[in-house]
Amino acid sequence: MDMKATKKKLGLKEKYAHMTRGLGWETTYQPMDAVFPYAKFEGIKIHDWERWEDPFRLTMDAYWKYQAEKERKLYAVLDAFAQNNGHLSITDARYLNAIKLFLCGISPLEYVAHRGFAAAGRNFPGVGPRIACLMQSLDEIRHAQTQIHALSNYNKYYDGFHDFKHMLERVWYLSVPKSFFDDAYSAGPFEWMIAIGFSFEYVLTNLLFVPFMSGAAYNGDMATVTFGFSAQSDEARHMTLGLECIKFMLEQDPDNLPIVQKWIDKWAWRGIRVLTLVGMMMDYMLPKRVMSWKEAWEIYFEQNGGALFNDLARYGIKMPDCVKQCTVDKEHISHQAWATFYQYGGAAAFHTWSPTDEEMDWLSAKYPNTFDKYYRPRFTYWREQAEKGNRFYSNTLPMLCQVCQIPMVFTEPDDPTQICYRESEFKGEKFHTCSDGCKHIFDDEPEKYVQSWLPVHQIYQGNCFTPSANPADPAFDPMLEVLKFYNFNLGHDNMDYEGSRDQQNFNTWRGLATKNV
Amino acid sequence: MSTVFIAFQTNEDTRPIVESIMEDNPGAVLDEQPAMVKINAEGKLVIKRESIEARIGRSFDLQELQINLITISGNLDEDDDTFTLAWNN
Amino acid sequence: MQIDLRTVAIKPVRQTFDNIARRFGDKPASRYQEGTYDVQQTDIFHYRPMWEPEFELFDERRTAIRMKDWYALKDPRQFYYGAYTIARSRQQDAAEANFDMIEERGLADLLPAELRQTALDLLVPLRHAEWGGNMNNSFIAAYGYGTAITQPCLYHAMDHLGVAQYLTRVGLELQGPKALDDAKASWMNAPLWQPLRRYIENTLVVRDWFETFVAQNLVLEGLVYPLIFDRLDGEFSAKGGTPISMMTRFMGEWSVETAKWIDAQIKVAAAESPDNKALLNKWLAQYRGAALEAIAPLAERAFGADAEATLTDLTNEFNSRCAKQGLSV
Numbered sequence: 001m002d003m004k005a006t007k008k009k010l011g012l013k014e015k016y017a018h019m020t021r022g023l024g025w026e027t028t029y030q031p032m033d034a035v036f037p038y039a040k041f042e043g044i045k046i047h048d049w050e051r052w053e054d055p056f057r058l059t060m061d062a063y064w065k066y067q068a069e070k071e072r073k074l075y076a077v078l079d080a081f082a083q084n085n086g087h088l089s090i091t092d093a094r095y096l097n098a099i100k101l102f103l104c105g106i107s108p109l110e111y112v113a114h115r116g117f118a119a120a121g122r123n124f125p126g127v128g129p130r131i132a133c134l135m136q137s138l139d140e141i142r143h144a145q146t147q148i149h150a151l152s153n154y155n156k157y158y159d160g161f162h163d164f165k166h167m168l169e170r171v172w173y174l175s176v177p178k179s180f181f182d183d184a185y186s187a188g189p190f191e192w193m194i195a196i197g198f199s200f201e202y203v204l205t206n207l208l209f210v211p212f213m214s215g216a217a218y219n220g221d222m223a224t225v226t227f228g229f230s231a232q233s234d235e236a237r238h239m240t241l242g243l244e245c246i247k248f249m250l251e252q253d254p255d256n257l258p259i260v261q262k263w264i265d266k267w268a269w270r271g272i273r274v275l276t277l278v279g280m281m282m283d284y285m286l287p288k289r290v291m292s293w294k295e296a297w298e299i300y301f302e303q304n305g306g307a308l309f310n311d312l313a314r315y316g317i318k319m320p321d322c323v324k325q326c327t328v329d330k331e332h333i334s335h336q337a338w339a340t341f342y343q344y345g346g347a348a349a350f351h352t353w354s355p356t357d358e359e360m361d362w363l364s365a366k367y368p369n370t371f372d373k374y375y376r377p378r379f380t381y382w383r384e385q386a387e388k389g390n391r392f393y394s395n396t397l398p399m400l401c402q403v404c405q406i407p408m409v410f411t412e413p414d415d416p417t418q419i420c421y422r423e424s425e426f427k428g429e430k431f432h433t434c435s436d437g438c439k440h441i442f443d444d445e446p447e448k449y450v451q452s453w454l455p456v457h458q459i460y461q462g463n464c465f466t467p468s469a470n471p472a473d474p475a476f477d478p479m480l481e482v483l484k485f486y487n488f489n490l491g492h493d494n495m496d497y498e499g500s501r502d503q504q505n506f507n508t509w510r511g512l513a514t515k516n517v
Numbered sequence: 518m519s520t521v522f523i524a525f526q527t528n529e530d531t532r533p534i535v536e537s538i539m540e541d542n543p544g545a546v547l548d549e550q551p552a553m554v555k556i557n558a559e560g561k562l563v564i565k566r567e568s569i570e571a572r573i574g575r576s577f578d579l580q581e582l583q584i585n586l587i588t589i590s591g592n593l594d595e596d597d598d599t600f601t602l603a604w605n606n
Numbered sequence: 607m608q609i610d611l612r613t614v615a616i617k618p619v620r621q622t623f624d625n626i627a628r629r630f631g632d633k634p635a636s637r638y639q640e641g642t643y644d645v646q647q648t649d650i651f652h653y654r655p656m657w658e659p660e661f662e663l664f665d666e667r668r669t670a671i672r673m674k675d676w677y678a679l680k681d682p683r684q685f686y687y688g689a690y691t692i693a694r695s696r697q698q699d700a701a702e703a704n705f706d707m708i709e710e711r712g713l714a715d716l717l718p719a720e721l722r723q724t725a726l727d728l729l730v731p732l733r734h735a736e737w738g739g740n741m742n743n744s745f746i747a748a749y750g751y752g753t754a755i756t757q758p759c760l761y762h763a764m765d766h767l768g769v770a771q772y773l774t775r776v777g778l779e780l781q782g783p784k785a786l787d788d789a790k791a792s793w794m795n796a797p798l799w800q801p802l803r804r805y806i807e808n809t810l811v812v813r814d815w816f817e818t819f820v821a822q823n824l825v826l827e828g829l830v831y832p833l834i835f836d837r838l839d840g841e842f843s844a845k846g847g848t849p850i851s852m853m854t855r856f857m858g859e860w861s862v863e864t865a866k867w868i869d870a871q872i873k874v875a876a877a878e879s880p881d882n883k884a885l886l887n888k889w890l891a892q893y894r895g896a897a898l899e900a901i902a903p904l905a906e907r908a909f910g911a912d913a914e915a916t917l918t919d920l921t922n923e924f925n926s927r928c929a930k931q932g933l934s935v
Contacts, residue, residue, distance in 0.1 A: 010778070012597045018778065019771045022786055023737040025794060029807040038657045055593055058580060060768035061698040066584055068695030071688040085616060111645050111753075115664075118760055119748035122741060131767065134744055138764055141757060142687040145641035148623075152640055156618035163624040169650045182652040185663055206588055210524075210553075217551035225552055229526050232587040240593045304590050307519030311592070311604050451653045487624065501619075509616050 016057035021050065024127035036125045042188040044260075045253035049126030052248055055240035056132070063135060067142070070230050074146060077226040082153045088513055091219040091287040093158065093506035094497050097350040098285040099151060099224060100160040101277060102212065104349065105177045107147040108168045112181040114140035116192055123189040129248070132241045136197075139234040143227075150227040157509075158502050159492040160349045167349055170464065171486050172397075172455035173277075173341075175405045179452060180274050184267075186448075190249065191263050197242035199267035203308065205235055206300040207275055211282050214290045243308075250315040257316050262444070268320040269437035273404040279334035280341070283363065284355060292366035293334045297326070322437045328413050331367055335375040340409045342382065343394040347479070349488055351497035354383035374416050391496055395479055397456045401434035402449050403441050408434050426450055519604040521562050521591030524555040531585045537568035553587055562591070564600040629677075638684035643677050645753045666751050669816040671875055671882050676752030678878070682870050683758075683863070690761050694768070697856055704852040705775060713849040714779045721847040722780055724838075728908060729854070730777040730789035731799055732834065736770035738806035739763070742822040746815045755819075758867060762823065765864070769857055776853050798903045805900040816875070817889055823868045825893040828924050829901055831861035837916055838908045865927075873931040887934050894924070 010018070027035050039046075058066075080086070090096070117137035121130050155161035168174045184195035213228035246264075249256045279293035291299075301323075309319045338352075345352035355363065360379065363371045382392055398407035412418045422439035424431050426446040433439040442449045458464050459482055462471070469481045480490070488494055492501050523538075525531040531554065538556055539545055545558040556562065569577045579600045591602035620627070622635040625644040651663045661668060666676070673679070685693070708714055714722075743763035750756040777785035793799050809821045835857045842850045876883045898921065905913040925935040 010783075012595070015778075018783065018786055019774050022774065022790070023733060023767075023770050025734060025790070027807045027810070028794075029804040030811050035807070035810045041657070056583075057595060058583075059771050060764060061702065061771065062578075062580055063764075064691055064694040064698045064768070066580065068691040069584055071691055075688055108645070108647065112647070114760070115646070115748060115756070118744050118756075118763075121763075122744040122748050127737075130744075134740075134760075134763060134767070137744075137747065137760060138687070141760065144645060145637075145687050148640050148645070149637055152622070152635075155623060156620060157616070158619070161623070162620060165625060165644050165647065169647055175652070178647075179652045182663060186651075186653040186655045186657075188657055206590075210588065214551060214553070217553075229552065229587055233526075233583055233585065236583070236586045236589045239589065243592065303520065304522075307521075307590065307604055310519055314605070448653050448656075453650050453652050505619070512616070 012057055013054075016054060016059065019059050020054070020131050021052075021127040032125060036123060038123045038189055039125050042190045042259070044190045044249055044256050046126070046249075047252055049124075049128070051251065052126050052128035053244055054128050054132065055244045056237045058135065058237075063138075070233060071142075071146075074226055074230045075149075078150055078153070078223060081150075081223045081226075085509075085513070086222055087154055087157055088506075088510050089220045089222070093502045094285070094351070094353065095219045095221065095287050096154060096158050096502065097160070097352075097497070098212075098215065098281040099154060099221070100158075100350040101281065101285075102224075103147065103151045103161055104164040104167050104171070105174050105277065106208075107144055107151070108165055109177055109181045110140050110144035110147065112185055113196060114138075114144060116181075116185045116196060119185075120189045120192055120197075129241075129245065132237075132244075133193075136234075136238050136241060139231075139238065142234070143231045146227040146231065150223040153223060157505065159489060159500075160351075160502075162489070162493075163487045166487050170455070171349060172400070173348065173406075175400075175453065175455050176277070177274050179405050180270055183270065183448075190259075193242065193245045194260060194263040195267040195270070197238065198246050199242075199264065199271050201235065201238040202242040203268060203301070203305055204271045204275060205239065206304065207296055208278055209235065210300065211278065211290060211296050215282065215286045218288045218290050219286055246312070246317075247315070250312075250317070261317060264317065265320040265322065266441050266444070269322040269435075269441065270404065272322065272326055273406060273435075273438070276333045276337050276406065280337040283334040283366075284338040284359075289362065292363075294330045294366060297330045301326070325413050325435070325437065329410070331370040332374070332411060332416055335363075335367070335371065336409050336411070339375065339378060340398070340407055342379075343392060344398070344407075345496060346393040346395070346494055347483065349486070349493045351495065351500050351502065353497040354386060355379055370416065386496070386498075393495075397459060399432065400454045400456050401438050402431045402452055402454070403433050403438035404435075405452065405454060406434060408432070410434050519591075520557050520559060521589075521602040521604060522555055522557045523562060523564075523589045523602060524553055524587040525582075526585045526587060527552055527554050528585060533572035534564070534569055534582065534585075537572055538562070538564055541565050541568050555587075561601065561603040566598050636684065638681075638686050638689070641686040642680075642753050642757060646751070646756070664751060668749050668751065669814045670885055671814075671816040673752075673875065673878055673882075677754045678874050679752065679755040679871050681754065681758045681867055683867055685758055685761055694765070697859065698768075701772065701853075701856045704855060705779070708779060708849050708852060713852075717780075717849060718846055721842060721845055721850065724908065725776060725842070725847070725850050726780055726785055726788070727792070727798070728834065728838065728904060729773055729850070730780075730785050731793040731796075732830075733770040733773035733777075733789065734793045735802060735806055735830070736766045736773060738810065739766035739822055739827070740770065742809055742818050746818055750815045755871060759819075762864060765860060769860070772853065772856055776850070779853065798907055801900040801903060805896055808896075819868075819871065820886060820889040821893045823864075824872055824928075825890065825897045826900075827861065827868070828865065828927065829894075829897050829920060830904075831857070831865075832920050832923065833901055833905060833908070833916070835861060837920070841908070869927065869931050872928075872933065876932040883932065890928060890933055890935070894921075 026032060114137050117133045117140060121134035121137055124130050151161060168178050184192050209228060209232050213225055216224035216228060246260060249260055282293045282296060341348055342352045360376055385392055400407055408419060408421060410420050412420045420435055422433045422436065424439055424442050431442060433442050464485045465481045466484050470476060483490055497503055535554055539547060542558050542562055545556050545562060548555040548557060566577055566579050582600060589602055591604050594601045621632045623640060626635045626639055629643060646664055655663055740763045743759045743766060747756045747760035747763060750759060777789060793803060809818060812818045812821060835854055839851050839854060839858060876886050905917050909916045928935050
């Protein structure tokens with residue numbers, strides 16, 4: 001008998017099924033519920049894990065091969081960047097402040113994503129989703145590390161990058177992205193998949209990465225472009241996993257629909273609030289701009305997200321309610337956020353500045369309904385004051401939203417001159433939120449959100465000083481002590497870009513490079 | 518109909534891939550951005566292994582697309598010969 | 607405008623991140639260091655996990671092992687993601703070349719029937735045990751403490767998946783999909799595999815992740831890999847089964863490399879305190895006995911009359927390896 005003739009070549013799908021789900025088994029020496037203890041407590045009903053459709057079908061050997069090729073390319077660029085003083089090719093050192101925010105606020109969360117997907121990759125009883133989650137876990141540590149490695153070179157020359165993990169845990173505005181991921185990881189594996197796998201990776205990732213990376217490309221930052229696009233190549237796999245996961249839950253049992261819808265509503269709003277920082281970056285922090293936040297929102301959320309939700313409509317999934325408010329907010333949030341950071345620029349680990357006339361004209365053109373009416377006068381006034389030597393820094397502390405942890409700076413949906421506050425009561429105490437969306441999330445799980453470590457509350461409770469601080473000392477300056485607790489290099493990491501060490505160094509170094517001394 | 522899209526890094530490897538896609542999907546629209554090329558299509562986009570192979574003169578595994586891929590939109594179906602993005606509505 | 611920036615000598619403001627400088631001084635740091643040390647958050651978590659409210663999200667108390675600095679558990683291979691994938695891609699290139707050659711020349715068809723059967727009986731069902739190794743290491747990657755040890759555990763988990771997939775290909779190469787069905791049936795029901803399956807299922811419910819590390823990585827791998835990918839592999843080569851050795855070369859190399867990393871973890875944890883050492887000794891004794899029972903039928907199937915001598919030999923080697931890490935054997 002000719003053995004070769006009987007050995008039919010297997011197709012990709014068939015071969016992959018053998019290589020993955022064929023590996024699992026129903027345990028009998030230990031009950032399945034003990035082996036997979038977190039599979040049921042969220043109330044999601046799964047009847048047949050075999051119905052899972054694998055989105056991408058990468059075996060480990062192919063994974064190693066393709067990922068190693070990406071890594072070789074990426075590190076070759078990073079080495080060249082470091083050797084050639086690539087940091088002097090950026091448009092302007094102001095640009096780097098966006099990247100500081102990225103390294104402190106996003107990269108450590110790529111790491112949390114790595115741990116969370118490792119947990120999901122252990123906890124689902126189905127082999128198909130487990131393997132996809134584990135590959136994503138592996139990708140996420142890649143992203144954390146390639147970002148740290150790419151930005152390590154900037155850290156050598158510029159301020160604000162130097163202690164990102166310490167700052168993430170403590171600094172007031174970094175609790176916004178940190179609490180987002182803590183929230184997702186502290187939930188069960190199914191909610192994690194909706195929070196990160198679907199809402200973040202599918203619905204919102206294009207809004208985070210594509211503008212950021214295009215911004216980097218426009219501003220001559222080859223290190224960031226390279227890690228960003230290289231990371232995005234993994235993102236395509238993650239997006240299909242998130243989408244597959246949601247479809248799978250909805251197909252398995254009609255009882256899953258209300259739970260899934262609730263999670264989509266919650267995580268869409270949580271994610272959109274975090275993206276306020278991206279909006280501010282796009283509209284104010286890039287010396288050379290790609291598109292406005294409003295335009296990015298329209299392309300990547302309204303159009304693309306619209307297509308997605310139309311597709312999910314057959315399962316009964318509806319577009320989250322909060323999108324109505326977003327349609328109003330898209331004209332405001334980036335301006336409100338930059339105005340906040342401008343005022344609190346003394347307490348931020350990146351520099352802020354007044355937009356120039358040319359930049360304000362760009363903002364007027366992009367935001368014809370709102371910029372000139374509500375925001376230009378404010379920025380113009382602050383700039384005039386700064387020119388007179390009265391650069392305004394607020395020394396008070398803002399009240400934070402109990403859920404998203406952003407200062408209460410957003411306005412009422414129907415009145416952009418009125419700050420929006422919402423109030424809930426739980427066990428006799430009052431809790432404040434910044435919007436209907438956040439109030440709704442609080443009211444649904446108050447026992448979770450009362451735990452929030454709100455940086456401003458913690459400062460007032462005296463929990464944000466270094467051990468050497470002495471409040472009894474008459475010279476005790478609480479604000480200064482908080483910044484020491486944050487480990488800021490005072491006067492270098494914070495304050496206005498104008499007059500900063502970054503500005504001076506960049507101009508000097510660039511001068512050395514372009515002139516004969 | 519909803520729009521599906523795929524985006525690649527702009528480089529030597531992706532040029533023949535993009536050409537193949539544009540030829541195989543007559544309605545597709547090319548959107549060239551800094552360091553990135555995005556292809557939009559109504560409803561559906563199909564990438565064919567054979568077309569790419571015809572351009573590069575060697576065998577091509579569709580999983581190689583991942584090296585230079587930036588983002589996609591739409592439901593994905595992948596087999597040995599085709600890589601398809603589509604919305605079901 | 608093209609500027610020749612290389613001609614500019616600029617003095618950096620600092621050499622590395624503060625957390626690295628606090629540990630090693632402000633000098634240029636390696637990619638392993640910057641990508642590993644202190645990357646996991648340690649302070650201030652907003653919410654207790656719904657799935658384990660007695661702990662923080664990352665919490666040292668998920669194991670009874672205690673370390674002053676969890677980053678003492680470093681990886682001698684200094685694997686960060688890039689170094690890891692590039693190392694594995696070289697190995698997979700070699701493995702792929704071997705599989706290609708076997709397929710092109712039809713080498714699997716030339717195998718003596720007895721060896722082919724041994725490979726089908728012993729190598730193919732082992733893919734399920736490898737999947738257990740993946741689960742145990744992904745558990746540590748999720749719930750362990752400190753990137754220094756959780757990071758290589760994820761790599762180790764994925765390596766186990768890779769090995770399970772190579773073993774799957776061995777089955778497909780030797781007999782096609784039927785080999786996999788038979789192997790699964792054997793794994794679930796044949797007396798040959800039940801003790802090992804029981805051992806693995808018992809490890810899957812362990813909640814102390816360092817105990818999992820000992821039970822899976824030190825003990826089980828420390829006995830199964832030498833038995834199958836060294837001793838049995840020697841038999842294959844000696845009796846004309848070189849194509850089988852070619853298909854499992856990855857595993858042989860891999861176990862030698864990973865054993866060095868595993869040893870380094872045990873050695874550092876044991877040297878940290880007498881309490882740690884006592885606990886590791888307790889786990890070692892407990893799991894070594896159970897693992898030897900679990901692999902006895904496999905040794906019997908592989909070596910027949912020589913099984914006992916082979917196992918004694920392996921146990922001695924394993925004990926001397928553990929003694930070198932400071933454990934009592």
